[in-house]
Amino acid sequence: MSKSEVGSRYIYGVDALRFVCALLVTVFHLGFASWASPLYLRPYKMPLIENVAQPGWVGVELFFVISGPVIVNSAASASAMSFLKGRILRLYPAVWICASLTLLVIATQDVNRRIVKNYLRSITLYSGGPWIDGQYWTLACEICFYALVFIMCVAGQKMRMPALALGLSLASTIFIFLLSAFPDSAILAIFTDTAWRAIPFYYGCQFAIGIYIWLLSQGRMNRIAWAGFICALVTGAVQIYMAGLSTSDRTLAAAGHSFSPFPALSIWLAGLIFIVASVGYSERISRLPNSLLRLVKTLGSMTYPLYLLHFAIGVQLPDWLTALGMTPLIALASAVAIVCAMSLAVCKWGEPPIRSVLRSAFDRLGHRASGLRTKESRI
Numbered sequence: 001m002s003k004s005e006v007g008s009r010y011i012y013g014v015d016a017l018r019f020v021c022a023l024l025v026t027v028f029h030l031g032f033a034s035w036a037s038p039l040y041l042r043p044y045k046m047p048l049i050e051n052v053a054q055p056g057w058v059g060v061e062l063f064f065v066i067s068g069p070v071i072v073n074s075a076a077s078a079s080a081m082s083f084l085k086g087r088i089l090r091l092y093p094a095v096w097i098c099a100s101l102t103l104l105v106i107a108t109q110d111v112n113r114r115i116v117k118n119y120l121r122s123i124t125l126y127s128g129g130p131w132i133d134g135q136y137w138t139l140a141c142e143i144c145f146y147a148l149v150f151i152m153c154v155a156g157q158k159m160r161m162p163a164l165a166l167g168l169s170l171a172s173t174i175f176i177f178l179l180s181a182f183p184d185s186a187i188l189a190i191f192t193d194t195a196w197r198a199i200p201f202y203y204g205c206q207f208a209i210g211i212y213i214w215l216l217s218q219g220r221m222n223r224i225a226w227a228g229f230i231c232a233l234v235t236g237a238v239q240i241y242m243a244g245l246s247t248s249d250r251t252l253a254a255a256g257h258s259f260s261p262f263p264a265l266s267i268w269l270a271g272l273i274f275i276v277a278s279v280g281y282s283e284r285i286s287r288l289p290n291s292l293l294r295l296v297k298t299l300g301s302m303t304y305p306l307y308l309l310h311f312a313i314g315v316q317l318p319d320w321l322t323a324l325g326m327t328p329l330i331a332l333a334s335a336v337a338i339v340c341a342m343s344l345a346v347c348k349w350g351e352p353p354i355r356s357v358l359r360s361a362f363d364r365l366g367h368r369a370s371g372l373r374t375k376e377s378r379i
Contacts, residue, residue, distance in 0.1 A: 011069075012285050012293055013278025015300025017271060018066055021059035022303045024267070026310040026339065028056030031332050034315050036255050042319065044328040050255055055264035058240060060138055061206050062271040063307075065236075067142055068210015069217070069279070071149055072161050080153035085362050087146050090304075091125060091139070093354035097346050098308035099123050102132050105313050127198050133312040140198035145207050148200075162225050165211035169232040172204035176239050205235040209272065217279045233272075240265050298344070305351075306343035314339045 031053035035042040046053070075083045099122040106115055115132065122131040127140040152158055179188050179202075190196050200207055212229040215221055221229070244261020278285070286293070317335035322328060 010286065010297075011278050011282050012288075012296045012300075013282070014066055014070065014275060015296050015303075017062065017274050017278070018303045019299040019306075021062045021066075021271070022306045022310070023336070024056035024059035025307065026056075026314060026336055027053045027332075028059070029311055030314050030318060030335055032056070034318065040315065042315075044318070044322055044331075046328045046332065047255070048329065049332075051259075051263070054255075054259050055244070055267055057243070058264040058268050058271075061203070061236070061240060061268060063138065064141065064145075064203050064206035065210045065213075065272065065275065067145060068165075068207050068212070069214035069275070070210075071146060072164075072211050072214050075149050075153050075158060076161075078153070080150060083153050084150055087150075089355050089358055089362075091143075092123075092358065093351040094305045094308060094346060095125060095139070096123050096354065097350045098305055099132050101309065101342070102312045105316055106132070133308070135307065135311045137197065138307075141200065141203055144198045145200055161211055162215060162220065162222075162228070165208045165215065165232070166224065166228040168200055168204035168208035168211070169228045169235065171201055172208065172239075173231055173235040175201040176205070176235055176242070180238070180242060202239065205232045205239060208232040209236055210275075213272075213275055213279060216276070236268070237265060240268050298347070301347040302340065302343040305346035306339060309342050309346070310339045313342070 027049075031046050031049050034040050035045045036050070036054075074086060078086065099119055102122075103111075103115070103119050118130050118132045120126075121129065122133070122136055125139060125143060127143055129137060129140065131137070148164060152160065152164060157163075175188070175191065178185070179192070182188060191199060191201050197203075208228065209232045212221070212225065212232060215225055216229075241261045244259070244264045314335055317338055318328065318331040321331035321334055326334065
């Protein structure tokens with residue numbers, strides 16, 4: 001969710017993969033979960049694409065991997081306060097717009113005190129939830145990871161990112177081992193099924209993999225780092241395999257069969273290879289035509305609002321479109337096109353003016369604080 005750079009080069013491949021991940025998650029929710037999940041129970045079904053749409057949930061794990069190199073690299077060249085400012089400028093403008101749009105859609109059906117509270121939690125990025133859209137839980141995970149990086153910046157420990165990666169790897173490995181050994185544990189379920197899942201136990205290995213990819217690009221891998229990297233890779237694969245096997249009875253009944261975890265695992269592995277290749281060949285990629293590179297950057301900018309809009313709004317669109325007489329597959333394609341168009345509008349025309357106002361406010365606060373420090377030093 002940030003400028004996709006490693007070192008001094010912009011990593012266009014990461015932006016491209018980020019957009020692909022957003023599409024995977026969108027098609028999963030609109031093309032499979034909307035009718036197969038016990039949470040939604042839509043009357044239409046799309047069995048023709050279920051095997052393509054179902055493994056799309058793994059796009060979330062790839063989002064977390066991508067955050068590793070992007071966020072750590074951002075912190076490497078920034079002070080603690082500039083890092084914090086950058087995160088605020090990136091996260092809040094889009095969430096203010098998208099949460100408000102979601103509230104408008106929900107208002108066509110019902111508005112009550114609970115929904116308003118959820119909206120307020122969303123626009124403040126309160127990590128405890130519940131939010132106006134259930135998918136905001138991933139933002140809580142991201143913010144927890146940002147907080148860890150921020151703490152290292154404040155403590156002057158930015159050079160110890162290998163220690164952060166190792167800690168995330170070990171914590172995640174221990175947690176997932178316990179989860180596999182005690183799958184019915186109520187205590188462990190707290191960290192997978194509630195707001196506590198924002199703590200990077202279950203998904204810590206994914207963030208760690210991203211950090212290790214960044215360290216690899218910087219030539220900072222030693223034996224301990226390689227051991228941690230392998231540990232994170234194995235744990236990440238196990239986590240995705242376990243998640244792929246976890247299918248509710250209602251989903252099995254709706255689809256009529258179970259689903260293999262291997263398609264999701266294959267997508268995840270392909271994504272990791274693509275991230276590493278994007279970093280390794282970033283200089284060659286940057287020589288592609290400027291028009292293509294600008295398009296890729298735009299797609300990367302669309303990803304965050306697309307993720308925020310696709311669920312609560314996107315799932316409603318096929319309902320409305322099928323009611324107008326469209327077939328489910330045409331309604332799905334139209335819904336994806338609509339939320340993509342909305343995301344483009346948000347990133348092109350919605351976010352920039354809000355970000356500009358916020359940046360100006362931060363600058364004024366910075367100048368005022370600087371002036372106070374100067375005055376105190378003179379006294």
